[in-house]
Amino acid sequence: MSQAQRPLSPHIQVYKPQLTSVLSITHRATGLALAVGTLLLVWWLFAVAAGADAFAAAQSFWYSWIGRLLLLGWSWSLFFHLCNGIRHLCWDAGWGFELKTTYRSGWTVVVASIVLTLIAWIAGYWVRG
Amino acid sequence: MSEETRLRSPLGRALGLGSAKEGVAHWWAQRVTAVALVPLVLWFVAALVALTGADRSTVVAWLREPFPAIVTVLLLIAGLYHMSLGIQVVIEDYIHNEATKISAIVLNKLVAFAIAAAGIFAVLRIAFQG
Numbered sequence: 001m002s003q004a005q006r007p008l009s010p011h012i013q014v015y016k017p018q019l020t021s022v023l024s025i026t027h028r029a030t031g032l033a034l035a036v037g038t039l040l041l042v043w044w045l046f047a048v049a050a051g052a053d054a055f056a057a058a059q060s061f062w063y064s065w066i067g068r069l070l071l072l073g074w075s076w077s078l079f080f081h082l083c084n085g086i087r088h089l090c091w092d093a094g095w096g097f098e099l100k101t102t103y104r105s106g107w108t109v110v111v112a113s114i115v116l117t118l119i120a121w122i123a124g125y126w127v128r129g
Numbered sequence: 130m131s132e133e134t135r136l137r138s139p140l141g142r143a144l145g146l147g148s149a150k151e152g153v154a155h156w157w158a159q160r161v162t163a164v165a166l167v168p169l170v171l172w173f174v175a176a177l178v179a180l181t182g183a184d185r186s187t188v189v190a191w192l193r194e195p196f197p198a199i200v201t202v203l204l205l206i207a208g209l210y211h212m213s214l215g216i217q218v219v220i221e222d223y224i225h226n227e228a229t230k231i232s233a234i235v236l237n238k239l240v241a242f243a244i245a246a247a248g249i250f251a252v253l254r255i256a257f258q259g
Contacts, residue, residue, distance in 0.1 A: 031215045038208060042244055045201075045251035048188050049258075055185040075174070082170060085163050092160060120178055128182035 019106045027084045030077035037074040075120055080113040155214060162211035169204040189259050198256040205248040213241035 015021065047058035061067045087105050090096050096105050176197065180188055191197050216237050224230040 028215075028219065031212075032219065035212050035216060038212060039244065042205075042248040042251065045248055045255070048185065048192070049251045049254040052185055055188075078170065078174065082167065086167065089160065089163060120174060123178045124181040127179060 019103055023084060023106050023109065027081060027088075030081045030084075033074065033077040034081060037070075037077070040070075072117070072121070076113060076117045079116040079120075080109065083109040083112045083116070155217070159211065159214045162207045162214070165203070165207045166211060169200065169207055172200060173204050189255055192252060192255040193259060198252055201252050202249050205245050205252070209241045209245040209248075213238055216241075 044058050047054040087109055096102060217234055220230060220233045220237060224233055
């Protein structure tokens, strides 16, 4: 039952990063980022419920440069996780396992997440005037 | 199933370390919440974008309407459920000490419930009290 002589499978550090593996870990990273974002969403809902002072404090945070930077990161994380999540659902349905299709869907996710983020931010600035 | 086609070793059966038969439920719940979150998230982001620069009374008036209040509560339920399922997989992948792993999984579930309860409370308070 000695385990010392068992062959070990190579781990991630010996592989060259590929689109597929990078998007896979990015899906997990954006999911964790969204978990933190959810905490701040609930904090914002509490600020709305608490009254004018709390709301003003929350808004001044979100409109500050650090608040905007966090929102930019979270909005891209959200759109990436959404698009790549749909890609995962397609895989679950048995579609898109060809290597060529996997790369094409991967790049589609990257472009779509950036385009959707830009649309949301342009719309936000346009609404604010 | 005959004895020849059984793939688990006698030792594995004796140790009882096989499937707990709960993996499919976790996997399926992650997919169901994912599908639910697609329209919920798109709607919520669009609503927040429309509220950019709005004052408190506008936000309150928006959440006092039944549809936004109900959909925001649904978003919190589906989102935090999906979040706890996802974080559980991360815990199971990276924490190898059994006691720490189980503690982290339990804590993850309890925290998700608490955040969901807090968020729903805030929405209902806005919806009913303004």
